[in-house]
Amino acid sequence: MTLPMPPQAVLFDLDGTLVDSAPDLVGALQALCAEIGAPPPDAEAVRTVVSAGGRAMLRRGLPQPDEATVERHLPRFLAIYAERIAEATRPYAGIADFLDRLEAEGIAWGIVTNKPGWLARPLVERLGWAGRCAALVSGDCLAAKKPDPLPVLHACGLAAAEPARTWFVGDDRRDIEAGRAAGTPTVAAAWGYLDGGDPATWQADLVIAAPSGLSALLGRTGG
Structure with missing residues (x-):
């Protein structure tokens, strides 16, 4: 599978992908x-x-x-x-600019995390993203969580995006497995925690070393 250019939506894991928590x-x-x-x-x-x-x-x-x-x-x-949920937690360098870029180009973005909602929601609010993301799917809001594809499919629905035209970006093998099972193109975030794993072995469609690579990739769309 190749990444659609431009995507209808971009979905992200939270911890280790969007933010260093x-x-x-x-x-x-x-x-x-x-x-x-x-x-x-x-x-x-x-x-x-x-x-x-x-x-x-x-x-x-x-x-x-x-x-x-x-x-x-x-x-x-x-x-x-x-x-202490957001005392020292910050978006990775380049993430804020990329989210701004997505919004400027009319591309929806959302979050699919295994973090329980009672922790995920306050963190997203403290970061100023609550009114901006098209989807926040936490680990306890559905009958299954990643690596099951259900949360990714649910987020695609909330973002009004087709899975095949949605990027899913994550720093854990479970993210890539969930995205592949849901039918989304997948991007392994090699800047994240990785759980000691090698993202090159996860069968993601792309492995990107830093968030700036996402902006560079989007730049190829001509948007």
């Missing part, structure tokens, strides 16, 4: 560890699994955790994170 998430885990008397987590090790969610971060950051320990501490970890 690792500083606030790692900070929340550091605060949790201090609370429970655990040693400080390896910040870089935790950062690589941010896109995999809270449980993955706890597995990586707590000392020898079993699943019961992870489940016991997850609510408190998320509560601490909610209190």
Whole structure:
């Protein structure tokens, strides 16, 4: 599959694709560890699994955790994170300009994230995007989440875009699998967390090293 030029819509994963949320998430885990008397987590090790969610971060950051320990501490970890959800989280360099470019050219954009809505919505609001994105599909608003294609298809519907004419951009293998299953062209965001993986092996239609590559790609449309 090739990317349509120009797209009807561009959909993005949130953490690790649109925004670098690792500083606030790692900070929340550091605060949790201090609370429970655990040693400080390896910040870089935790950062690589941010896109995999809270449980993955706890597995990586707590000392020898079993699943019961992870489940016991997850609510408190998320509560601490909610209190600091946008203290240090920022869009990646080039993202704000690209979103402005999409809007100027009449191309809808949206977000498909596995983050629960009670965290995703406040973050999007704090970033000033709530009134701008055509779709915000969180991990708890449907019967399935990525890598299932249902959230991507739902976002396409909200954005009034055909899947085959929609780009889906993400920094995790699950994003690419979800997009491919939904029938969207896919872009692997190599600037993201990647969960320790190699995006070149994910069978995305394109791998782009930085958000500036998205703007360069859109520039080929003649828009």
